[in-house]
Amino acid sequence: MTASDGLEYTPGELDRDATFYVAGHRGLVGSAIVRKLKASGFENVVGKTSAELDLKDRYAVFAYMAEVKPRYIVLAAAKVGGILANSTYPVDFLSDNMRIQTNVLDAALANDVERVAFLGSSCIYPKFAEQPIREDSLLTGHLEPTNDAYAIAKIAGILHTQAVRRQYGLPWISAMPTNLYGPNDNFSPKGSHVLPALIRRYDEAAACGAPSVTNWGTGTPRREFLHSDDMADAVMHLMEHYDGPEQVNVGTGTDVTIREIAETIADVVGYTGETEWDASKPDGTPQKLLDVSKLAEAGWTAKISLAEGLERTVAWYREHVGALRE
């Protein structure tokens, strides 16, 4: 099948011998996808670091794609960050992500890549979307201002895969994950998402016996957390079992308050001091709980509980990130 012949396509098992390009293979999601692919028998998984191949460089992306000729792609490369990074650097989150995804998707089309999974984020939905958030609430209201630039880039990515489906008949899909965590996450104090930020803050406080820690915002917003290995499993499942234009939400179907996740993380790392809240920092969206019934209909539900995922992530953090500071 070629990009130009517009043939109907039935998804099914991916060819384990085909070349599979994971864009962003060292990141939180990309590294989980690579683990999943290797465990599933894929022999020819390729990827490049941003130092080796800057996906913002259109000519370099086209040259790489023509050289590697992948049959499948997961687009897990993006400029990613938590609420502070998103609200401080909106130009970077808009411009970098628009360029990365446009270059990869255009080069994939030019090289007849058969199946592509584009990854967006639950922040594409309106700030006050009805909860749990259904896929059809996209573009029905205003975005959360702390991440509107990033969200607009991600919405353009969804439209891009839909346009390729319409114009060329290729079975490309989009998946919208909730807040993710796991090995290879970004644990930097200012750039990270809340879960890795709190693991680091509470673990450091426990290690030095600090009497209190201060978290951002009021602690009242609700978030849904999915382990990256579940995310990888879901994306592979969708690539083999889902073929439709609408983006598919990927989550657990359960959320917690930031205060609750903070208390749980304090318990897991063994911190017994006080927790204070700095309400001058933004809360962001009050609630982001995905409706995951479409994913369930496609035959997938989350397997890793928050308790198990946290234990595993704290252990990984202590071995890989915490150890670097000793």
Ligand SMILES: NC(=O)C1=CN([C@@H]2O[C@H](COP(=O)(O)OP(=O)(O)OC[C@H]3O[C@@H](n4cnc5c(N)ncnc54)[C@H](OP(=O)(O)O)[C@@H]3O)[C@@H](O)[C@H]2O)C=CC1
């Ligand atoms: N983390 C989360 O909570 C969520 C993530 N997502 C989405 O999932 C996807 C993956 O995110 P996540 O794994 O968390 O992000 P990470 O920051 O962990 O990884 C991002 C990856 O993108 C690569 N990358 C970034 N910029 C470039 C560039 N200019 N050229 C080449 N590669 C680049 C990085 O490569 P290198 O390491 O070599 O620099 C890195 O491997 C993204 O689309 C994100 O929007 C969606 C919802 C929640």
Ligand SMILES: C[C@H]1O[C@H](OP(=O)(O)OP(=O)(O)OC[C@H]2O[C@@H](n3cnc4c(=O)[nH]c(N)nc43)[C@H](O)[C@@H]2O)[C@@H](O)[C@@H](O)C1=O
């Ligand atoms: C996945 C999603 O992630 C981002 O949206 P977010 O869910 O609001 O991001 P967050 O994980 O950074 O924060 C969640 C909540 O937690 C609170 N909070 C407390 N203390 C810390 C703290 O120390 N660090 C951080 N980052 N947040 C903290 C924080 O104030 C907020 O109320 C998007 O920008 C965008 O990237 C996106 O798509």
